[in-house]
Amino acid sequence: MPRRPRDPGVPCSPTEYFGTELRAYREASGLSRPQLSERLGFTPQWIGQVESGNSAPSEEFAEACDTFFGTNGVFHRIWKWIQELGRLQVLPPGFRPYAEAEGDASYVKAFAPLLVPGLLQTPDYARTVLEVGQRPGKIEELLAVRMERQELLAKEDSPWFLFVLGEYALRRKVGGREVMCGQLERLQDLASQPHITLQVVRDDAPVYQASGFVLLEFKERASMCYMDSGGGYGPLLENPRDVDERAVAFDQVRSAALPAGDSVRFVRAVMEGL
Structure with missing residues (x-):
């Protein structure tokens, strides 16, 4: 036709x-x-x-x-x-629906086993991550968008955040020692804010969820989940059954994580050992 x-x-x-x-x-x-x-x-x-x-x-x-x-x-x-x-057009197609919905969430729960999540990254850390596989002219655009997204952390009506990071994400020297020290220091600063909770899953914890994901909860709409498949091309799950399964997985991961206070001390110890 x-x-x-x-x-x-x-x-x-x-x-x-x-x-x-x-x-x-x-x-x-x-x-x-x-x-x-x-x-x-x-x-x-x-x-x-x-x-x-x-x-x-x-x-x-x-x-x-x-x-x-x-x-x-x-x-x-x-x-x-x-x-x-x-x-939004700068972002990978699979990530755009998530980025549009992120600002409306009342609760953000993220599990990141391999890298510090974009919302928590310093500019130097983010630039190092974004440089892989990107044209030079696009890196600065993507970096600007990532830093702009972080304004969500400081909004007056900011969501509640719960980040569960894998130990590997903390020990991986992305960008070298200086960049990683700056990143770990930022994690400690953010964790001191009342609406942001940071927990760490040790490498020897009984957690077998290999890929990261983010759960978004809203006051007046159904929850959704973004699966991190790398490069911003992961699927956005909206089917209630699929989202509920990810919510159960998140609770299982969190149950194996260090308490918030111990997690911040762990981050500090990793930084001091770099």
């Missing part, structure tokens, strides 16, 4: 949607592009590029549109949508 052609009047991206709304408000005001240019202080060519969806608006331009048209932040909200979509 031949594909149905897309209606040229229907925006297919936030950038096109911004342009469509801008054109509608301009025409409703009876203004030409040169006339709007005089009032906003941007060239008619720039306005034309934005209206056609060929150029993304700047934050300054979005705010100028809101002020001139009295739209109570509509254009700025679309601009933020454009930024958010651009941030």
Whole structure:
């Protein structure tokens, strides 16, 4: 069956949607592009590029549109949508649904047997991890997204976090001694915050869950689980039975972990022994 052609009047991206709304408000005001240019202080060519969806608006331009048209932040909200979509498009396809849901969670439970989780990584540690198999130009974009995700840890309404790390993740000298010392020091600092709990599973503990995963719990929607298959290509589980099985696995892993206080002391001992 031949594909149905897309209606040229229907925006297919936030950038096109911004342009469509801008054109509608301009025409409703009876203004030409040169006339709007005089009032906003941007060239008619720039306005034309934005209206056609060929150029993304700047934050300054979005705010100028809101002020001139009295739209109570509509254009700025679309601009933020454009930024958010651009941030997500940098991520591997399998990780994007998780990243979108992460900010809405009320409780985040993560098991990480091999590496320190991205939410807890220092920039140097994260850069070392991201450099493997990535084009040089993409590394900084991915690093910026990872660091931005960490803002979730400091939000006023931040979720509760429970991280269970394998001993191997602490002893593995990612990036060398200096980078790893900085990472272990950060883990101790984060563990001192009341909404973040850190526990460690020793290598000799009876734990046979080889791959990491993250459970997200929400106040008004069903829980989900992201399976870490490496490189951000793991599946996002939403079937209640599958998620419940991972929740049981997490409880089993946690039951074999050191208590929180002992875990922080263990992290400190590993750091001092590097």
